[in-house]
Amino acid sequence: MKIATLTFHRALNYGAVLQTYALQKALIDLGYDTEVLDYRSDFIERHYEPDKISNYFTIKKMAILILLNGCSKVKRSQFDSFVNNNIKISDTIYSDKNIMDSEMVYDLFLVGSDQVWNYKTTGFDKRYYLDFVKNNNKKMSYAASIGLNQIPIEYEKEYKRLLKSFSKISVREQEGNNLLCKLLSRDDVETVLDPTMLLNESEWSSLCxxxxxxxxxxxxxxxxxxxxxxxxxxxxxxxxxxxxxxxxxxxxxxxxxxxxxxxxxxxxxxxxxxxxxxxxxxxxxxxxxxxxxxxxxxxxxxxxxxxxxxxxxxxxxxxxxxxxxxxxxxxxxxxxxxxxxxxxxxxxxxxxxxxxxxxxx
Structure with missing residues (x-):
């Protein structure tokens, strides 16, 4: 069985990249063939793009921006190095234009962990709700987080439409579990650990x-x-x-x-x-x-x-x-x-x- 995981693997955030690594290792240890779907979300990619110097009009602000952009480039290089050395990523880079093709490549899609279902974090990018997968049996989540105490009423209908088709759902927070059970009228939503906790001290120490x-x-x-x-x-x-x-x-x-x-x-x-x-x-x-x-x-x-x-x-x-x-x-x-x-x-x-x-x- 070949599994594609979908998460924020390109975020310049320690938790994001380490949970990506941990989920993949846990799946491999259980005997699965798995890789991270190299999906590039326009909304998230823009968040990490360097600001344009032309947008700033004072020498002081331009100097600060140059320093910040320099730090961002160093961090991008460091995180890319970690991902390239430790995480298996799909050969194909996916975007809105070709992500529909991925369903033919994988037997199952697993979205999570992290706040993949927080519309504020993703710009309500429907790809994180696996809207491109037609076979509902292939749609599952692991430790997905909504990051909200409640879904705004104007988003409820769309959340329900997107998530009701999932064959299996697990979330990271109990609040999210309660919320989805009520919204989707189902009682099989599970609360699980963040994937970083599936690896022990020795396994993490080996990366230090x-x-x-x-x-x-x-x-x-x-x-x-x-x-x-x-x-x-x-x-x-x-x-x-x-x-x-x-x-x-x-x-x-x-x-x-x-x-x-x-x-x-x-x-x-x-x-x-x-x-x-x-x-x-x-x-x-x-x-x-x-x-x-x-x-x-x-x-x-x-x-x-x-x-x-x-x-x-x-x-x-x-x-x-x-x-x-x-x-x-x-x-x-x-x-x-x-x-x-x-x-x-x-x-x-x-x-x-x-x-x-x-x-x-």
Missing amino acids: IPCEVPERYILVYLLSENRKIVKFAKKLAKTKGYEIIYINNQLLKRKGLINKRNVTPENWLYLFKNAEYIVTNSFHGTVFSIIFKKIFWCDYLPTSANVNSRITTLLGNLGLRDRIISEGCTVYNTMIDYKLPYKKLNVLIEKSKNFLKHLGE
Whole structure:
């Protein structure tokens, strides 16, 4: 059976590229022949295109733009290198013009993980709902995320039309499960783990490439800048006497921290694996803290409650919600007994792999 997975494999985002790798490896380990459909979404590709200098009219703004575009090019090269070395991609590059041809190549299409069903993220690109696949038995999802607490009423009809034809649906968040069961009037939607959690510590460690770090350090990784979290990390550093490594995707340096820029996916994994403590507001930052059994603190993103459901679902399932800073976790909560969380995690891993084992049935 040849399976095509469809996800955000070209996103310049650590979680996106690592979940792409993880799902493919999990499928291969189960005996499937699989590759990522190299679909280039116009909406998503535009998001990562360098801005045009001609759009800026001051020397200062042009200088900043040149620096940003330079960083973006370096990051694109790093991520392309990781994908080329570790992930099997379809030989054909697909677009709206030729994606219909792909149905003849594959026995099954698996969309997910990531927020592939968030209309805001994709510009409501129907390809992520497999609208180009005519045979409904070929249409399935793994850990797809809607990223919404509710679907706006003006989109409900279209969501229902697109998703009712799926033969099997699994999602990443329980909120998404509840939403789709109600919308589609079906009770067979499953909640599964993000694919990054299907691989163990040893498997992820094999991808690590060392970079220069202090002997002991606190790692700070933020998807969204947050002074409160940085202040929390500094207080932790003061109590422990450790330096802080800050994975910095911004131009400005954080004073008093070791700013790490242009971090490759392999270096990113190394930084998580070797940290003494981790402070993050990233879902995948939280995931890899757990995979590497680290003492960690996480907090919510300030944008909206929608994107935070993935963290609350994961930590709630593992009995680790007490690691959330906004819910009262302090710098003095420096112990995590992973015995019970891992017992629960292993049950969820088995359930998630079981979903993948029976895709062709």
